Amino acid sequence: MSIDTGPAQYADSVAGGAEWLLLTLGTPGEESAAVLLADRARRGLDELPPEPQSDLDTLGQATAGLAVACTLLAADRATGPGAAPATRAELERSIARLTETSEELDALAKVPVAGFAPPVAPSPTVGAATERLRRQSADSLSAMAERTLGLVGVVLDRAAGWPKPVADDALVCVGAGGRPGAWLGELAALTRRVLLWVLDRLDRLLPVRLLPQARRRARQLVEAEDRHAAIRVVLGVTDARLDVDRLLSGPGLDRDRLDRATAELLGLDERFDTAMRWVRLSVGAITVVAELSRALDPLLTSAALYMTVLCATVVVTRDYVDSGRGLGLVHGVRSVVADACEEHSREPG
Structure with a gap:
């Protein structure tokens, strides 16, 4: 079996195997269908590109892996002599989510990674062009902060209910190839491998040089009383806005x-929206993993996944804001304005 090359094909292949399993539940063909599903999930991991080329590739692969993990866990619960009737519906829902993820990933693969810069009508004067860019910069920065908070807010709400040692342990797992605990059942054990693969993909967005700051910023958000104020500081939006205003107040603008x-x-806004779509799907999938998990320590397992996604989202968004030394995968807001003002990008403090 070959999945071709991409995460969309991987998700689609596993969805097909799960649909066959769904049709055979409670029949003599159930066992062989479960073997086929496991084989597709296992081989698919080995055939995916080992080195994602962009933040969107990385997030897309992680999203596909999490959706596959949900389906494997649902399949594990739906098979065997002890399976309850309700687990069939769980498997149907997981297949639907996996199919949706496959379709979205396929659509993403057809969009240029660089994003699409739509034409804008020429400004009548330099002053008008300056004010339009100032407004657009402010709008982009504010939207990035609010969109990020809207997504990671789910994680922060979950974290608010954890005992403090769980949050501390989960943050330690970030960037360390977090280790989901022992799992029961063959398909569930395969899920463990898939989740470790997902964590490995997300770790690509958390290089060692950025880990201490990423963990510190995640803790700031978890402990913040005013999340709206905290997210702007954590993402560097406030400093970036000041830089933009300074740049656009200089002489010689064109x-x-x-x-x-x-x-x-x-x-850039369009590309950021795409990245955050994968974050949304990933957070939703982790919630399902937590609900379906047979891990011996499901709370810590899901906490580690949540915190890894939180840290990766903060690092990725800071790249789009362009707030200091980051991943360097995109030309962020501050650099776009700096280039327009003919000032070479510098590293903010």
Whole structure:
């Protein structure tokens, strides 16, 4: 069996195996269908590209892996002599989610990673172009902060109910290839391997040089009383906004360069929305994993996954904001404005 190359094909292949299993539940063919499903999930991991080329590739692979994990756990619960009738519905829902994920990943693969910079009407004057870019920069930065908070808010709500040692242990797992505990059942044990693979993918967004800051910023958000204020500080939005205002107050600005920068920010917004779509799907999948898990320590397992996604989301968003030394995978808001103002990007403090 070959899945071709991408995460969309992997998700689709596993979904097909799960659909066959669903049709054979309670029949003599159930066992062989479960073997087929496990084989597709196992081989698919080995055939995926080992080195994602962008933040979107990395998040897409992680999203596919988490959706596959949900389906494997649902299949584990639905098979065998002790399976309850309700588990059939769980498997149906997991297959639907996996199919949706496959379709979204397939659509993403057809969009240029660089994003699309839509044309903007020429500004009548340099002053008008400056003010338009200033407004667009502010809008982009605010939207990034609010969109990120809206997604990680689910994680923060979950973390609020954890005993403090669980949150501490989960943060220690971030970037360390977190180790989901022992799992019961063959399909569930395979899920463990898939989740470790997901953590490995997310670790690509958490290089060692960024880990201490990522953990510290995640803790700031977990412990914050005012999340809206905290997210702007953690993401560097406040400092980036000040930098943008300084840059656009300088001399020698060019109308055409400013208009091109406004268009580039609109394209950056689209790419950021795509990245956050995968974060949303990933957070939802982790919630399902927590509900279906037969891990001996399901709380810590899901906590480690949640915290890894939280840290990765913060690091990725800071890259889009361009707030200091980051991944360098995208040309962020501050750099776009700096280039338009003919000032070479510098590393903010």
